[in-house]
Amino acid sequence: MELSDSESDGRFTVAFLGPLGTYTHEAAYKRFADHAHYLERKTIADVFSSLSPSVPLGVVPQENSTFGSVIETCNALRGSHPGFVRGEVLLKIDHCLLVRKGVKLDEIRKVMSHEQALGQCQEFLATHLPLATLEKSTSTAAAARALLDNPPECAAICSQICATLFQGLEVLRQGIQGETMNFTRFYVVAHSRETVMPFRHPLDGKALVRISAPKLPSKSSSTPRSIVQLLDSLRLDVTFIDRRPSVSLEPFHDVYFVGVCNLVDEPGRSGEDLWSSWTSEVDEAAERVRQMGGDIDVLGVW
């Protein structure tokens, strides 16, 4: 039903880490507003696996300024067809402590939230709720909704909007994250590299590549080269380097997710031509890495 709606009103479908009321929902809406249908998914892996010609785009959290990279997103990007990153959205995060109406701070025995939010609020939790049990949930909004099925001495950490989405809940404390400046960056992921973007947006001049860690060189062999040589041969500005175990069965074999950007041309331009030209530049960088004996995939250009 949703797809035919989508076809009839000209809107495209965007999958996001749901339910309604998550920060990812907020980020997706910030980017696509009323131009899109929003399709809630239970996990980050579900967002990736729901990408298809009829669900061309998805939005997932990538990194928080306090707590670091989102491991589920890294893990999804280790797969063989993880989709193709075509954009990013930056959002300021303000966490609230949500409870059933009337519950007081000293009555709380359990705090539920996504592990990222629990991590971001660990200072508040250690100071004000040192004895509370912490329980991971699939999203901040799922934690809010779970308050209704739990005893009253529970709390959820989530966005303020959840207090209006679910009846009988109220905000007990606001802005409980550790750092005053707390931002999360989200990726806009397309079904494939060839997906035509339904929504024109200025080019950021960024890209994401995945490089398989070479085995350490020994005195006797000249290839494969070290990860530093491979990074160097990109000849692009590297904005971050993230390491995860690879999905291979070999223990301690890693893949690196490397963010790069184009500083020569200023960002903020738009149009498919500019995107194609920046894509070619990234492809050429990847080819240089391959010529050094490196194993590299381009996972996104935006």
Add this chain to the structure above:
Amino acid sequence: MELSDSESDGRFTVAFLGPLGTYTHEAAYKRFADHAHYLERKTIADVFSSLSPSVPLGVVPQENSTFGSVIETCNALRGSHPGFVRGEVLLKIDHCLLVRKGVKLDEIRKVMSHEQALGQCQEFLATHLPLATLEKSTSTAAAARALLDNPPECAAICSQICATLFQGLEVLRQGIQGETMNFTRFYVVAHSRETVMPFRHPLDGKALVRISAPKLPSKSSSTPRSIVQLLDSLRLDVTFIDRRPSVSLEPFHDVYFVGVCNLVDEPGRSGEDLWSSWTSEVDEAAERVRQMGGDIDVLGVW
């Protein structure tokens, strides 16, 4: 009392992520056997903060081959005096599903463990216990002990040794980790760089440095240099690169933990002279990074 014991019998004290029966305990024992007193600590941060002249050494998990780096250890190493890494221990991990005697698999409603162990067993959990609530505990052994205070329909993921440490528990399933080859690497951390190691051990020819991510260079400024240039100027073999948000208030400012090794000389040698010579080599590499305008600290040599 423990310290005077330690003085009288010539044994030194090693703090570890407790309680008794954790994999960290097993790793510490693998390295120091009966030469040490073992001091259990509740968290990885507690192990670091208990280091002192009378508790000269600690053992903490650093990385698992399936689940990746241990974030609490990375975070502790971001501080200003985190101790100094003087060794590593590699341990094969075999996770068990522990329950109160007589409890069957289909009765389990909640599974408790350290988040690393929950992550390592996620495939088993998704297949056999898809409806069970997952609860993070401070350690695998704490989860085992908590079985005694919880309703019978709970399980813990932990080492097999826990079934003998706590009465009334039994192993329901063994080897439930996702990958057949599951290893964890542990760091041996000394109170300071000057701590005299009480236990002679062959030199591994490894080191750990922390490099502050430079701001991205722009066309107009030549310094600070990019992270790739800084890594390159180490002129050492890089075994891994891990990124964490720095403890500064600036959003998205990172530090990198970089493992390096010495491939020119074969590992397996011992003695303070060899350690001093390898230390000098690492110090010279750090000095090269500083001359490039980089901010670097040597966090360990072993």
